[in-house]
Structure formats: C-alpha cells, structure tokens
Amino acid sequence: xxxxxxxxxxxxxxxxxxxxxxxxxxxxxxxxxxxxxxxxxxxxxxxxxxxxxxxxxxxxxxxxxxxxxxxxxxxxxxxxxxxxxxxxxxxxxxxxxxxxxxxxxxxxxxxxxxxxxxxxxxxxxxxxxxxxxxxxxxxxxxxxxxxxxxxxxxxxxxxxxxxxxxxxxxxxxxxxxxxxxxxxxxxxxxxxxxxxxxxxxxxxxxxxxxxxxxxxxxxxxxxxxxxxxxxxxxxxxxxxxxxxxxxxxxxxxxxxxxxxxxxxxxxxxxxxxxxxxxxxxxxxxxxxxxxxxxxxxxxxxxxxxxxxxxxxxxxxxxxxxxxxxxxxxxxxxxxxxxxxxxxxxxxxxxxxxxxxxxxxxxxxxxxxxxxxxxxxxxxxxxxxxxxxxxxxxxxxxxxxxxxxxxxxxxxxxxxxxxxxxxxxxxxxxxxxxxxxxxxxxxxxxxxxxxxxxxxxxxxxxxxxxxxxxxxxxxxxxxxxxxxxxxxxxxxxxxxxxxxxxxxxxxxxxxxxxxxxxxxxxxxxxxxxxxxxxxxxxxxxxxxxxxxxxxxxxxxxxxxxxxxxxxxxxxxxxxxxxxxxxxxxxxxxxxxxxxxxxxxxxxxxxxxxxxxxxxxxxxxxxxxxxxxxxxxxxxxxxxxxxxxxxxxxxxxxxxxxxxxxxxxxxxxxxxxxxxxxxxxxxxxxxxxxxxxxxxxxxxxxxxxxxxxxxxxxxxxxxxxxxxxxxxxxxxxxxxxxxxxxxxxxxxxxxxxxxxxxxxxxxxxxxxxxxxxxxxxxxxxxxxxxxxxxxxxxxxxxxxxxxxxxxxxxxxxxxxxxxxxxxxxxxxxxxxxxxxxxxxxxxxxxxxxxxxxxxxxxxxxxxxxxxxxxxxxxxxxxxxxxxxxxxxxxxxxxxxxxxxxxxxxxxxxxxxxxxxxxxxx
Numbered sequence: 070x071x072x073x074x075x076x077x078x079x080x081x082x083x084x085x086x087x088x089x090x091x092x093x094x095x096x097x098x099x100x101x102x103x104x105x106x107x108x109x110x111x112x113x114x115x116x117x118x119x120x121x122x123x124x125x126x127x128x129x130x131x132x133x134x135x136x137x138x139x140x141x142x143x144x145x146x147x148x149x150x151x152x153x154x155x156x157x158x159x160x161x162x163x164x165x166x167x168x169x170x171x172x173x174x175x176x177x178x179x180x181x182x183x184x185x186x187x188x189x190x191x192x193x194x195x196x197x198x199x200x201x202x203x204x205x206x207x208x209x210x211x212x213x214x215x216x217x218x219x220x221x222x223x224x225x226x227x228x229x230x231x232x233x234x235x236x237x238x239x240x241x242x243x244x245x246x247x248x249x250x251x252x253x254x255x256x257x258x259x260x261x262x263x264x265x266x267x268x269x270x271x272x273x274x275x276x277x278x279x280x281x282x283x284x285x286x287x288x289x290x291x292x293x294x295x296x297x298x299x300x301x302x303x304x305x306x307x308x309x310x311x312x313x314x315x316x317x318x319x320x321x322x323x324x325x326x327x328x329x330x331x332x333x334x335x336x337x338x339x340x341x342x343x344x345x346x347x348x349x350x351x352x353x354x355x356x357x358x359x360x361x362x363x364x365x366x367x368x369x370x371x372x373x374x375x376x377x378x379x380x381x382x383x384x385x386x387x388x389x390x391x392x393x394x395x396x397x398x399x400x401x402x403x404x405x406x407x408x409x410x411x412x413x414x415x416x417x418x419x420x421x422x423x424x425x426x427x428x429x430x431x432x433x434x435x436x437x438x439x440x441x442x443x444x445x446x447x448x449x450x451x452x453x454x455x456x457x458x459x460x461x462x463x464x465x466x467x468x469x470x471x472x473x474x475x476x477x478x479x480x481x482x483x484x485x486x487x488x489x490x491x492x493x494x495x496x497x498x499x500x501x502x503x504x505x506x507x508x509x510x511x512x513x514x515x516x517x518x519x520x521x522x523x524x525x526x527x528x529x530x531x532x533x534x535x536x537x538x539x540x541x542x543x544x545x546x547x548x549x550x551x552x553x554x555x556x557x558x559x560x561x562x563x564x565x566x567x568x569x570x571x572x573x574x575x576x577x578x579x580x581x582x583x584x585x586x587x588x589x590x591x592x593x594x595x596x597x598x599x600x601x602x603x604x605x606x607x608x609x610x611x612x613x614x615x616x617x618x619x620x621x622x623x624x625x626x627x628x629x630x631x632x633x634x635x636x637x638x639x640x641x642x643x644x645x646x647x648x649x650x651x652x653x654x655x656x657x658x659x660x661x662x663x664x665x666x667x668x669x670x671x672x673x674x675x676x677x678x679x680x681x682x683x684x685x686x687x688x689x690x691x692x693x694x695x696x697x698x699x700x701x702x703x704x705x706x707x708x709x710x711x712x713x714x715x716x717x718x719x720x721x722x723x724x725x726x727x728x729x730x731x732x733x734x735x736x737x738x739x740x741x742x743x744x745x746x747x748x749x750x751x752x753x754x755x756x757x758x759x760x761x762x763x764x765x766x767x768x769x770x771x772x773x774x775x776x777x778x779x780x781x782x783x784x785x786x787x788x789x790x791x792x793x794x795x796x797x798x799x800x801x802x803x804x805x806x807x808x809x810x811x812x813x814x815x816x817x818x819x820x821x822x823x824x825x826x827x828x829x830x831x832x833x834x835x836x837x838x839x840x841x842x843x844x845x846x847x848x849x850x851x852x853x854x855x856x857x858x859x860x861x862x863x864x865x866x867x868x869x870x871x872x873x874x875x876x877x878x879x880x881x882x883x884x885x886x887x888x889x890x891x892x893x894x895x896x897x898x899x900x901x902x903x904x905x906x907x908x909x910x911x912x913x914x915x916x917x918x919x920x921x922x923x924x925x926x927x928x929x930x931x932x933x934x935x936x937x938x939x940x941x942x943x944x945x946x947x948x949x950x951x952x953x954x955x956x957x958x959x960x961x962x963x964x965x966x967x968x969x970x971x972x973x974x975x976x977x978x979x980x981x982x983x984x985x986x987x988x
Contacts, residue, residue, distance in 0.1 A: 263302030310847025387810035410754030422548020443561025462706035491607030527692035557647030
C-alpha cells in the first residue's frame with residue numbers, strides 16, 4: 070500500500086462520523102463533502118450473508134487497483150467498476166466507480182463460494198467480483214497511513230467516471246435546497262394548495278359580499294367545499310410531516326411496542342394520544358398529530374363567516390318614469406283641438422273664453438283684435454289636484470309611481486329641476502303690539518291691531534287685491550262678448566298678481582293657550598306677526614324619495630327669478646277701461662295681453678295655480694271670545710284645529726303649502742306641463758308600469774292602456790277624429806315614443822350576503838400557521854432522514870419487521886389468539902429502529918461489518934484489538950431491541966460515540982473522537 074509522505078498535510082476529519090455521515094457515491098460532489106448518513110437506505114438483497122471473523126483469520130483478499138486512465142475512467146460503466154454506498158453495499162449492475170484514496174482502489178469482495186480462508190488466495194480476486202446474490206461489498210481501509218479514524222472518506226479529487234459532466238447541474242442536485250424540495254415536494258405542494266384554496270375561499274366570499282342572497286344553499290355549499298379542500302390539503306401536508314417524524318422518533322428513541330403502535334396510529338386513532346410514553350418521548354410527533362386532529366375545525370368555523378342579513382343595497386342606476394314640470398307646454402295648447410297621448414286626453418290648467426262663437430273651424434286662423442281667447446277660470450283637473458294637496462297637506466303621488474320608476478322591490482330617489490310659480494315672502498312686523506301706522510304705509514290692507522293679544526283674531530289674510538275678474542264683459546254662452554268690436558284694449562289682460570297679506574298670532578308659551586283675556590298670562594301668551602308674499606317665477610330643485618308605495622318630496626333649493634307679472638297694484642283706483650275688471654296696476658305696459666299668445670297662456674297657467682292656492686288661505690279666523698272660522702285655511706294643515714291658531718312659522722308653512730300643490734301636478738300625467746325629466750320638451754302622458762321592464766336600461770317602449778270613459782271631459786262639441794284607440798302608444802300622428810331613463814339612486818332592503826372577513830382569516834391564519842409549523846418540522850425530519858421521504862405503508866412496516874430477532878418475542882403466550890391479538894408481554898418489549906445483522910458464523914465477512922486486515926496492521930490504531938466485536942450474517946433495516954442494534958453499531962463502526970439524539974429542529978451533526986474507551 071502506498072505510504073503518504075510524513076510531511077504532507079493531514080486532512081481534517083474532525084467533523085466526520087461514519088455512523089452519522091455515510092455517503093452516497095452518486096451525490097459526492099465537493100471535495101471532502103459529506104451528505105449525511107442514511108440509516109433508512111434501501112435494504113440490500115436479503116440473501117447476501119456476511120459472517121464476521123476475528124482479524125487474525127483473514128477472510129478476504131485485498132487487491133490494490135491502479136488508478137484508471139482518463140480514457141478508461143471516461144468509458145467505464147457501473148457494470149465493471151467498484152464503488153461504495155450505504156454501509157458498503159452496492160449492486161453490481163449500474164454502479165459507478167469513484168477513485169480511492171491516493172488514486173488507489175481497495176476492494177473487499179466475497180468469493181463466489183462464500184468460503185472461509187485463513188490466507189489470501191494465490192491470485193488477487195477480480196476487481197469487481199460478483200457474488201451469488203449479485204451483491205458486492207466494497208470498503209476502504211481504516212488503517213491508512215495518515216491515521217484517519219474508522220472509515221476513510223472518499224476523496225473527491227478525481228473526475229467522475231462518465232467525464233466532467235455539468236458541474237453547475239451537479240451542484241444544484243447536491244444542494245440542500247434541491248434535495249429538500251425533491252424529497253418533500255408532496256408536502257410543499259399540499260401546503261401551497263391549501264393556501265390557494267384558502268385565498269380562493271376568501272375571493273369567493275368577497276364576490277358575494279353585499280349581493281342578494283338569491284341562491285343561499287348553493288353558495289354555502291360551494292364555500293364549504295372550498296373550506297374542506299383547504300383543510301384537506303393542509304392536513305395532507307401535516308400528515309406527510311408526521312410520517313417523516315415517525316421514523317425519526319423510532320430511530321432516536323427506544324419505545325415499547327404499544328407506544329410504537331400509538332405512534333403509527335396517531336393521526337388515525339385519537340386515543341393514541343393518551344399514551345404517556347408517546348407524549349413524553351415523542352413530543353414533536355404528538356404535536357403534529359394534535360394539529361391533524363384540530364384541523365377539521367376550519368370546516369366548521371370558516372363557512373360561518375358568510376351569513377345572510379337584511380341589508381340595504383344601493384345602486385346608482387337609471388330609472389324609468391321620472392317626470393318634471395314644463396309650464397311652457399301650455400303655450401301650444403289650443404282648446405279647439407283634442408290632443409291625446411298614449412290614448413289619454415291631454416289637459417290644460419286653464420279654461421278659455423273666445424271672442425268668436427263657434428270658433429272650432431278657426432283653428433288655423435291667427436288671433437287678431439276681434440278674434441282671440443282670454444282666460445276665464447282654472448280647469449277642473451287642476452281644482453281636483455290642488456284640493457287633494459290642500460286637504461291632505463302633502464304632495465300627491467302618482468299612482469304606482471314607485472313601481473314604475475324604481476322597479477319591483479326597489480326604493481329610489483332622484484333630483485329634478487324645473488321652473489314653476491312660487492311665493493316669495495318677507496316678514497313686515499312681529500311683536501305683542503304692532504305699529505299699525507307703519508304697516509299701513511307698507512300697504513297692509515287690514516288692521517293689525519285686531520290680532521291677539523290686542524284684538525280677537527288669530528288669523529287674517531287678504532289675498533285677492535288685484536285679482537283677475539272672471540267676468541270681463543257681459544258675454545254670451547262660451548264667453549263671446551255681447552258688445553261689438555272693437556273690444557276694450559285690456560279685455561282679458563293679466564294686470565297684476567295679488568299679493569298675500571297675512572297677519573296671525575303665534576303662541577309663545579308651552580301648553581294650552583289662554584282662552585280669554587281674563588285668563589292668567591294672556592298678555593304674554595301670544596305674539597302677533599305680519600308678512601307679505603309675492604308671486605314669483607322660481608327655479609326649483611326637488612328631491613323625490615319613493616319608499617315602498619310612499620313618496621316624499623323635499624325642495625332642496627329655490628331661486629326666485631322674477632315676478633310673474635311685474636306690476637304694482639294701485640288700491641282704490643278705478644281702471645275705467647271699458648271692462649268689469651276694476652284692477653289698476655302700474656306700469657300698464659307690463660300687462661300681459663291675450664294677443665301675446667305664448668306669454669299669455671303660460672301666465673294663465675301660473676295664475677290658475679296661484680288662484681287655487683289663494684282660495685284656501687283667504688279669510689279670517691276669530692280666536693276669542695270663541696272660535697269663528699271664515700276661511701278655508703281651517704281645512705288645511707295651516708291651522709291647528711285644537712286652538713284655531715295658525716301653526717308656528719306660518720310664513721314658511723304657506724310657502725311649502727303652495728309648493729306641495731305645484732309638485733302634486735306630477736300626480737296627473739295628463740297635464741300638458743308634465744314631461745320627462747330627461748327630455749323636458751317631450752310630454753310624458755300616462756304610462757302603465759306593467760308594460761315596462763325593471764329600471765336599469767337606456768329606454769323602454771312605453772305601453773299603456775286607456776279608458777276613455779274615465780278620462781273624457783265635457784268637450785263633447787269638439788271633433789274626436791284624432792283620437793286613437795285606448796291601447797295606442799301614439800300621439801296625434803301615431804308616432805311611437807319611448808320612455809327615457811333618468812339618473813337615480815335605487816335602494817332596497819333584502820336578505821344579502823354578509824362576509825365577515827376578519828373571522829375567516831383568523832381561522833385560516835391559525836390553520837395555515839399550524840400547517841407551516843408542521844412543514845418546518847417535516848423538513849427537519851426529512852433532513853435527519855437524509856432527505857429520503859418515508860411512509861407508513863404496509864410494505865414499509867413489513868420491511869421493518871423482517872429481522873429474526875423479533876421471532877424470539879413471546880408470540881405464543883396464552884394471551885395470543887387466532888384473531889391476531891398481540892400478547893401484553895410483546896407490547897411491553899422495548900424496540901428501536903436501526904441496522905440489524907442476523908448473525909451467521911458460517912459465512913465470510915462482508916457488507917462492511919468488519920474493517921479488514923489493514924486495520925490490524927495499521928500503526929497508531931491502538932483502539933482496535935482482536936476483542937473488537939464483529940458480526941456477520943444477513944443485513945436488515947428494521948425494529949429490534951436496542952442491545953441488538955448497539956452490537957451491530959459497535960461491530961460496524963467501532964466503539965465510537967453513539968448517534969446523538971437530535972431534535973427535529975437540529976440540522977447539525979457533531980462528531981467527537983474517542984480514544985477507544987467506548988462512548
């Protein structure tokens with residue numbers, strides 16, 4: 070054997086322990102690198118026997134093998150080159166050769182007859198001699214010249230037999246990360262799959278949050294499926310980690326057989342966790358098993374994070390049927406023509422007289438000084454709407470307005486703007502005693518001293534000064550004047566709009582007010598106020614809310630533009646203009662005359678509405694000594710019928726009273742002035758909600774049904790040639806129209822999904838964190854198993870129980886039966902997993918169980934002696950009593966330090982040399 074020069078540096082083998090670190094030739098990459106010992110390496114051919122004998126009986130031949138040339142090494146195959154693996158066991162087919170120490174090969178091989186011999190054979194055995202079992206054992210000398218303890222490691226300074234290869238790929242394959250990923254990929258895949266299912270569960274519930282619970286059962290089931298998939302995937306990762314920890318536990322610990330039973334059944338039988346030895350000696354495994362049993366809680370907790378509760382759904386959408394007011398539509402109305410829209414008659418706010426009798430045939434004749442129409446009264450439909458609003462004190466809603474506008478099951482709100490008449494009010498005086506002279510100078514037409522507490526009246530209203538006279542002249546039926554033309558210049562002229570002069574007393578003390586002057590507190594219980602209101606064209610912004618079948622309207626903004634008629638009434642001055650209208654106002658140039666047709670008809674609409682409102686508030690109400698009502702205001706919300714005093718803040722209430730009448734016009738779409746909010750110049754007409762789909766689209770074809778019997782008025786003398794059928798959707802020229810949409814906010818209270826995101830992620834965070842903890846423990850166990858994944862299949866258990874030493878257990882005790890019960894004596898036997906050799910003294914040494922003659926002849930190896938225990942026989946990896954495993958270990962590796970009991974978190978394997986005195 071070649072000797073190393075004494076001056077050559079000695080390699081550092083302080084970190085090498087052949088028991089803890091055993092090499093695989095196919096993974097030997099770096100120089101002097103160790104990949105970790107694998108006690109669970111594949112079991113070799115069970116027919117290979119390896120009897121051991123004392124060193125003085127040399128049983129093998131040592132054959133120095135010259136270092137092969139580069140060409141030979143490059144072309145060599147595993148079938149004719151020796152190598153070492155595991156405990157020195159390698160199949161003879163397909164095993165690559167690695168160069169030996171100092172470029173020499175040392176092979177220990179059994180002869181084909183497995184015979185004992187006291188001397189080496191006459192000729193060196195072949196380098197790669199194959200035994201009958203097709204198993205060849207190789208070893209390297211323990212007693213090398215440099216004094217390396219135990220096995221001498223393979224030097225990796227030679228080229229691999231197949232050539233240089235891909236060093237980068239080799240380094241990648243030899244890296245710890247690659248080996249960890251390739252061996253534990255199932256665990257990592259299941260962990261990330263479980264995490265993906267958890268994220269998918271969250272995404273699914275997020276997509277449902279706030280949506281209508283229209284398919285609750287199916288959604289809940291799908292959420293439960295995602296929860297189950299996440300739980301199953303994470304549990305699979307935990308179980309894989311537990312399987313790796315099982316083998317680490319049985320290698321490191323001596324356990325009773327019943328404890329090993331509990332260890333292997335920990336994730337299947339919860340009562341296994343009650344084994345105290347299991348709990349104390351396999352704490353990591355118990356922790357993993359406990360996690361596996363707790364994971365089903367995720368299936369219970371996570372689906373409960375999606376509930377159903379009443380919730381208000383809000384959508385910014387488009388609504389059908391939103392209408393507004395357009396008073397300019399009045400200018401196009403000619404009472405001589407019967408207009409129908411959607412099968413219904415179109416209605417004006419005013420009634421008209423004509424200066425020409427039987428003027429139906431003069432439809433196309435322009436108005437002139439002898440032929441024109443002039444206002445006579447407000448129309449009956451207007452009287453009906455204003456009466457409803459005045460008597461109910463609210464805005465009258467259109468029939469089925471919520472259904473048509475919002476859609477079935479929805480509430481909605483929207484804001485419209487339009488121009489309409491309104492009263493602009495200002496307070497003139499307030500106090501217990503008013504300055505009557507000052508008020509008269511401001512034009513107040515009544516005595517303010519008549520108001521309580523100084524007078525007897527609680528309410529006084531004068532609202533008809535300058536009112537248009539219904540009888541302008543002596544006329545024939547139909548309004549035709551009896552006089553001959555030319556007619557008076559101001560016939561039918563709108564000269565002014567009456568100002569509202571209102572005085573009232575307001576109670577200032579709580580409780581019931583005093584009823585007469587003799588009652589205590591009379592002088593301090595009331596306060597008088599006087600205000601005036603002018604009729605103005607007003608720009609309104611109104612918000613409508615439709616809730617269920619109810620409607621509310623609120624004026625959010627009002628801009629007063631200009632007076633309806635910009636004149637000033639002059640009291641006590643006769644007009645003397647040839648008419649019965651004795652109203653005088655200045656300037657007369659601002660009178661609105663009938664020949665200014667467009668302006669006159671629009672002003673007539675404003676005046677008609679204002680007159681209907683003034684009719685309800687005109688008059689007076691006496692408070693003391695008893696209530697005496699001389700005003701229709703007592704029929705409205707403006708008067709408290711308990712005390713017959715006006716409501717507080719009467720000025721604002723009267724303004725709102727008139728606005729309610731104006732907005733109530735929307736309740737009757739037959740009015741000319743009712744048009745689409747999206748298209749104010751287009752009249753809406755009557756529509757039927759049943760003919761429209763749910764809101765949300767751009768437009769819908771309006772379909773309606775009309776009932777002429779309910780809608781005909783008294784214009785029987787007018788031709789009805791243009792009338793369409795009741796179900797017609799056309800106007801006079803039968804053009805089909807569409808219902809436009811208008812921006813709105815739709816809401817509804819319905820059962821909706823409510824996703825409790827916090828609770829879901831609390832459950833999943835605990836589950837994923839526990840699974841990640843298990844994956845870390847599983848990775849640690851994989852590293853201690855030399856990155857070889859283990860399982861608990863029946864085949865693995867059969868392979869682990871083949872050692873003959875188990876046959877010596879009392880299987881045939883009285884407790885045994887044909888049903889397979891294991892006797893208690895056997896269950897109490899302490900076993901451990903490791904390398905087991907069934908002794909066979911009739912065979913030659915092999916399989917690395919004896920170090921060879923070189924060890925005996927090596928200088929400086931004082932630890933070895935002929936008394937060193939040797940074992941020969943069949944090799945097993947399995948369960949055996951700990952003393953059997955210790956004898957095998959000592960015979961194989963010498964009396965060095967036994968394997969450390971490493972925790973699952975440790976990846977470091979420390980080696981300490983011993984001087985031969987044992988561990």
